[in-house]
Amino acid sequence: MSIIGRPQLTRKPGRPYVCEMDKTVASADAAVADIPDGATILAGGFGLCGNPENLIQALYRKKVRNLTLISNNCGIDQKGLGILLAAGQVRKMISSYVGENKIFERLYLEGKLEVELCPQGTLAERIRLGGAGVPAFFTPTGYGTARGEGREVREFDGRNYILETTLRADFALIKAYRGDRWGNLIYRKTAMNFNPMMATAGRVTIAEVEALVAPGDLDPGQIHTPGIFVQRILKGAAYEKPIEQRTVRKRSA
Numbered sequence: 001m002s003i004i005g006r007p008q009l010t011r012k013p014g015r016p017y018v019c020e021m022d023k024t025v026a027s028a029d030a031a032v033a034d035i036p037d038g039a040t041i042l043a044g045g046f047g048l049c050g051n052p053e054n055l056i057q058a059l060y061r062k063k064v065r066n067l068t069l070i071s072n073n074c075g076i077d078q079k080g081l082g083i084l085l086a087a088g089q090v091r092k093m094i095s096s097y098v099g100e101n102k103i104f105e106r107l108y109l110e111g112k113l114e115v116e117l118c119p120q121g122t123l124a125e126r127i128r129l130g131g132a133g134v135p136a137f138f139t140p141t142g143y144g145t146a147r148g149e150g151r152e153v154r155e156f157d158g159r160n161y162i163l164e165t166t167l168r169a170d171f172a173l174i175k176a177y178r179g180d181r182w183g184n185l186i187y188r189k190t191a192m193n194f195n196p197m198m199a200t201a202g203r204v205t206i207a208e209v210e211a212l213v214a215p216g217d218l219d220p221g222q223i224h225t226p227g228i229f230v231q232r233i234l235k236g237a238a239y240e241k242p243i244e245q246r247t248v249r250k251r252s253a
Contacts, residue, residue, distance in 0.1 A: 021182060021227075022182075023230060023233050024233055028234060028237065029061060030234075031206045031208075032059055032062055035171055037064055037065050039064070040068040041067055041172070041173060042071070042171070042173065043198075044193070046072050047080075048242050049191060050187070050191030050193050050195055051075070052175040052208050053238075053240060054238070054239075056080065057083070060083050066091045068093075068094070069092070070095075072194055073095055073100065074101050075100075076100045076101050079244075082101055085103050085107065090113065092116070095115070097120065118147075122139055122141050124194065125166075127166070127194065127197045127201050128197040130166035130167040131168070131197060131198075135165065136163055136164060139161055142164075144160075168202070169203070173208075174195040174198055174208075175236075176208075176224075176225070178209055179209035179212055179213070179230075180213050180227070180233075181233065182215050182227040185223065186222055192224070196225055199230060208234050208236040209235060209236065212234070
């Protein structure tokens with residue numbers, strides 16, 4: 001399987017042949033087939049919303065190990081990325097919120113999981129700027145806390161800032177609502193979270209979508225991630241879309 005897709009010649013009546021990239025893969029298992037042990041992976045999602053569910057399951061079936069995962073959180077027990085955590089496939093997590101996962105807590109306290117906690121806005125900016133090719137930036141967030149210990153400090157306009165390095169990964173696994181075989185993507189509502197910025201920061205970006213359409217069916221003005229950032233795309237086989245914490249209003253008497 002080619003990492004950058006399969007070139008195909010197509011022609012519309014009255015127009016010359018053009019070469020286009022078909023980036024579709026047949027299944028989630030095929031999409032992750034070359035992810036090795038020890039890989040660093042960006043995984044989209046916020047809580048359990050916008051998770052690349054099919055790709056996570058494929059990684060679980062592949063039994064790839066010693067992974068470094070960069071994600072806002074690590075799902076919950078046996079949901080989302082928590083599946084990989086419970087299977088012992090994760091060596092390190094770079095996250096901002098981990099409070100809903102008891103397995104995460106146990107593995108960390110037992111010294112079996114390396115954890116780098118990062119303020120959520122800083123994490124988002126580290127990923128966004130990593131995708132933009134910026135190696136580092138200064139932020140006031142974390143100055144004077146454990147986060148700032150040992151980091152370069154500079155003063156701007158009378159305020160102290162710490163230096164943060166940006167993030168890229170070997171692979172980015174993301175979830176979108178609709179996409180075409182060129183890799184153009186549209187996200188839906190809350191799934192906009194970390195997915196768009198992660199799509200730009202993976203050396204190989206793999207997108208799973210709920211609907212895979214033909215090129216031209218997506219409104220160009222509505223595309224969130226251009227296909228140039230995506231190397232592989234697939235239609236997700238099934239989605240559970242679990243709810244992390246269900247809260248409902250009491251019925252009136």
